[in-house]
Amino acid sequence: MPDVTTNGAPTIQVQNLAKWYGDFTALDDVSFDVQKGEIVGFLGPNGAGKTTTMRILTGYMPPSSGTARVAGYDVFNDSIEVRKRIGYLPETVPLYTEMTVWDYLDFCARLRSVPDRDAAVERVMEMTSIGERADTLIGKLSKGFRQRVGIAQALVHSPEVLIMDEPTIGLDPKQIIDIRNLIRSLAGEHTVILSTHILPEVSQTCSRVLIINDGKIVAEDTPERLGARVRGAEHIRLQVAQAAPDIPAELEKIQGVLSAQAQADGVYEIETNLGSDRRADIAAMAVQRGWGLLELRTVSLSLEEVFLKLTTEEAAQ
């Protein structure tokens, strides 16, 4: 569960949410909370249920069973109240290509009853750096600009909750950095849920990750702790000057070492029991046998590996 200091109920409460289309189960008993000001990332392969979850939260479609509440309102029964508090960037950016950027954002602001529309539109155009394109037809904009207009649209009424489905898709690296900075700057005041299948995005922008696969949440934690949690074993990397075929067998004789595998150029990957640090023993052996110790360190799994591991393990069950 989240280790974020809270005052009051979570902004988003999802309980036992399920969604099925005919025989196909898109979401299966999903529960999670999001606290005010958090940035939560949904991570999962395509078709995992990220978009379905977001569509339920935004009131686009109701769940088949279970409940979801946003700012205390039920997403189905008080849908309009929920929608007032949500800014949503769908996967397909909903743009009217025959409108200018300004007219479009003004239209979105009117739909959501923004009091001072000119100021609001100018504010979000500045936030997303599209100010110089105010009078350009959206149909004439590049993919990157369109994506930013979509984000501006989601922000124009300063929503309590911001839900973004793949917000950085189609952007160039510089724009991705800008958008990630923008999303990070929203933390605290806004509660943000974003989905992605790009791993660095999660570790760079999110305070918490929900990994979704096959309609289920398979892991939920901070990006750092998720890495530690998934490590069923400690991994140690050893590099020696004198590579020899019998080294793995020798290493496995050390108590607590589960396995040792030779990689390229005298590098060995050693797996040990969780919570036991065998580096001293390994160093002693390397020195004693005269292998010529060059490097010895613990390896932490990258989120990529965590993700792969979680989703493939889930599939194997």
Added chain:
Amino acid sequence: MKNLWTITQREVKAYFVSPIAYVVSAAVLVMMSVLFVAILLQTRDSSLRPLFSNMFFLFVIFAPALTMKQLAEEQRMGTIELLLTSPVHDWQVVLGKFLGSFILFVVMWLVPTLFYVLILQVFGSPDYGSILSAYLGFLLIGAACLALGMFASSLTQNQAIAFIVGAVGLLLMWIADVAVAIVGPGAVSDALTYLALPRHFNDFFQGMIDTTNLVYALSVVVIFLFLATQVLQSRRWR
């Protein structure tokens, strides 16, 4: 209500930046003018009745042309997701868009015919009572056809299909009473006779305002807009 008007305004503006409004309006005006002149030269009658009662094929073709993109294009482009996750009810989206096409219909289609009235006034002495009644019929027939077109547009993401479904639907409503010959007399044929569009509107064109005809026209509008809303909401249980 403010949101509904916001949607209506956007629809009207969208019409004027796309060629469809101009193409449809130009086509309608050309066809109507040819009809008007031909009928006037033959009948020498300063009335709009023969013109309006001969215009049915214009509605069959051009009403669905105005509405075909309304919901189909939104569904294709994904913009429907913006509207349906905004603090707006589904029926407001449908009604707002319907009003948009209705306003366009009035401005680009009905208003120019006032020029015919002017011509009748200059060269003859028209009966303004029956002309007003004919215009009421014109408004109602337009609303009914546009509502059916909206429903057709809600069914698909493809504008061409929306157009054909709308046009065929209107044709069937136009000739519903022809089917009486197939089913023979009875309750079904009574229903079909009632459903047929032209007989309800000919009364208006002849200067008669009958409440049954008013109720008929308004029910057609309400039913098809309701059905279009139901189709949008079907995402909830699909």
